[in-house]
Amino acid sequence: MKTKESKIPEATIKRLSTYINCLERLQVEKHPVISSEMLGEYCQVSPAQIRKDLSYFGEFGVRGVGYDTKKLEAEIKEILGLNYNWPTTVVGVGKLGLALLNFTLFSQHGFSITAAFDNEPGKIGTELAGGIIIQPTSAIEDTVRDRGILIGVITTPADAAQKVADQLVAGGIQGLLNFAPTKVKVPEEITLRNVSITSELDNLAYLMTQKKKTRRR
Amino acid sequence: MKTKESKIPEATIKRLSTYINCLERLQVEKHPVISSEMLGEYCQVSPAQIRKDLSYFGEFGVRGVGYDTKKLEAEIKEILGLNYNWPTTVVGVGKLGLALLNFTLFSQHGFSITAAFDNEPGKIGTELAGGIIIQPTSAIEDTVRDRGILIGVITTPADAAQKVADQLVAGGIQGLLNFAPTKVKVPEEITLRNVSITSELDNLAYLMTQKKKTRRR
DNA sequence: GTGACAATGTGATAATCATCACACAGTCGT
DNA sequence: ACGACTGTGTGATGATTATCACATTGTCAC
Known part of the structure; x- marks a missing residue:
């Protein structure tokens, strides 16, 4: 998918931030991989919403499996620009x-x-x-x-x-x-x-x- | 208008809070009355949005004139429940x-x-x-x-x-x-x-x- | 009083955002 | 190697929220 930077809802950005939070917790709890359904549980967002949010920026999951928690966290940090100082x-x-x-x-x-x-x-x-x-x-x-x-x-x-x-x-x-x-x-x-x-x-x-x-x- | 308490957007509530802020400033600056247009200037919200927000709760303005800053502030505080402790x-x-x-x-x-x-x-x-x-x-x-x-x-x-x-x-x-x-x-x-x-x-x-x-x- | 005017309140319309449903891709067991 | 299965990615659909436009109403000057 093309990364369209223009029309991303502010609500999406806000949620990305919570995803990072949950992903960090999940790593501590030794979940290397997580489905949108489970992640949704964790951060109280619907699975569809999560997938939609991520789809604005690219494809980060593996079909039939889910998301690599560590990799996804890094990707979202990259998207939000948290690596720059x-x-x-x-x-x-x-x-x-x-x-x-x-x-x-x-x-x-x-x-x-x-x-x-x-x-x-x-x-x-x-x-x-x-x-x-x-x-x-x-x-x-x-x-x-x-x-x-x-x-x-x-x-x-x-x-x-x-x-x-x-x-x-x-x-x-x-x-x-x-x-x-x-x-x-x-x-x-x-x-x-x-x-x-x-x-x-x-x-x-x-x-x-x-x-x-x-x-x- | 009937006060429909049910379907009020969260964004509206958030804005009501900023309206209070602006109204307080306006009183200090000796504006007894203000139009939605001017108030919009002050808090960076469109005039139509302000009127719509207020219309959820009743009619607080005087047509052709505008809103009494003091009274409107009190009304919004009442709506938000800021009088209770x-x-x-x-x-x-x-x-x-x-x-x-x-x-x-x-x-x-x-x-x-x-x-x-x-x-x-x-x-x-x-x-x-x-x-x-x-x-x-x-x-x-x-x-x-x-x-x-x-x-x-x-x-x-x-x-x-x-x-x-x-x-x-x-x-x-x-x-x-x-x-x-x-x-x-x-x-x-x-x-x-x-x-x-x-x-x-x-x-x-x-x-x-x-x-x-x-x-x- | 009365007419011109100014700004509200609101139904109609447009834009935005979330949900749904499913086609499709990758994995794993046999 | 292949088929059953699981969960992603996304176009279509629905709901929510904001904007527009104007009819309406109260004011004020004369």
């Missing part, structure tokens, strides 16, 4: 920022933290694990440019997020992951993902409220 | 857990933290802001039952997540928000949201990789 900075070294900085998973997903910024005088100059020294936010633009940092992770309070985003963009950032509880706006050519933790809270609140109502009936 | 516990008081515990936003979204658990001996017995004392995970089931805790937030490492989820369920939890980088499985009657931060990372990696390829062409 993007020079990344985190702005906002609060609790959430620290959580992400210490997240070893961060580096396992293609991002290598090479700078950190904060506004609080007490934090500036502090050395983090990995030898990264916290710089003032006024240095964002220059540092990003000088070190060729391509990805910015925003973990500031809401009211600082847009300004930080602007500074990162001015420094030549190419991708942004925004955890601040507000959307930021950037030029079209910048890849942006707003991760809204509060919207997850809201969503749960909604679901719970619905359930309460249903029960009352 | 769910007794909530956080399991896993690492960096991420702490980030969420200190999140004042947490309580602003209908959740009131009333207990915290961790496995690390050094942490057990420690008092957090708000007078919450960290308990050992072995106490999860009893505490959840005794205090009538309804929501559980899981911020443990991946390998502990499922066990913790089982304990919470055993204690009679009704809703779960899982931040651990792995999906957990719970009985059908439990409301569950898996929040995958790693999948956000993967998604960004994918988008960046795509862009790199496109540029090369």
Whole structure:
């Protein structure tokens, strides 16, 4: 099959990510080979969905047998681009920022933290694990440019997020992951993902409220 | 219009959450009234989409004028159930857990933290802001039952997540928000949201990789 | 009052995404 | 070597979600 890169649903990408997770677990549990049916069990996705998702990118299974867990994991990582290492900075070294900085998973997903910024005088100059020294936010633009940092992770309070985003963009950032509880706006050519933790809270609140109502009936 | 609670797209709920955010900003900026067009600008959603989303729940605007920002915000909060306060516990008081515990936003979204658990001996017995004392995970089931805790937030490492989820369920939890980088499985009657931060990372990696390829062409 | 106007609410339409069903390919036992 | 079998890959089908277009309704100036 031809690899059509254009029209792939975002939902598919999200699922690929979970497939990797399950495939890792499956390897630990000594399953060298797995069918779409079994994998579906594991990650709560229909078998047809899995096959369809994979078919966007090529043929990875053996008919009558299934998928080689190790090979499939590698393939998906390749598809998602997790092998490349993007020079990344985190702005906002609060609790959430620290959580992400210490997240070893961060580096396992293609991002290598090479700078950190904060506004609080007490934090500036502090050395983090990995030898990264916290710089003032006024240095964002220059540092990003000088070190060729391509990805910015925003973990500031809401009211600082847009300004930080602007500074990162001015420094030549190419991708942004925004955890601040507000959307930021950037030029079209910048890849942006707003991760809204509060919207997850809201969503749960909604679901719970619905359930309460249903029960009352 | 009749309020049909059944078939509302999840995407709509997600957007309602962003609408609230924008509406709050708009109030600060002294806009008492806003059209769907302007609101669309603000939160990067098409005007038609906004109107459609709201129409699932009723009529909130004034034709020819627009929406009262304050009133609309209140309405959406009512729809999402953010006024209710769910007794909530956080399991896993690492960096991420702490980030969420200190999140004042947490309580602003209908959740009131009333207990915290961790496995690390050094942490057990420690008092957090708000007078919450960290308990050992072995106490999860009893505490959840005794205090009538309804929501559980899981911020443990991946390998502990499922066990913790089982304990919470055993204690009679009704809703779960899982931040651990792995999906957990719970009985059908439990409301569950898996929040995958790693999948956000993967998604960004994918988008960046795509862009790199496109540029090369 | 009344008419021009502005922006909503919504049925119809289009696009997207998930599911189904089955032809087909590779494996394994005999 | 061959046939029974198992599970993939995919076109066709169905469901869900977003977009469009416009009739409708409330406002405001005069």
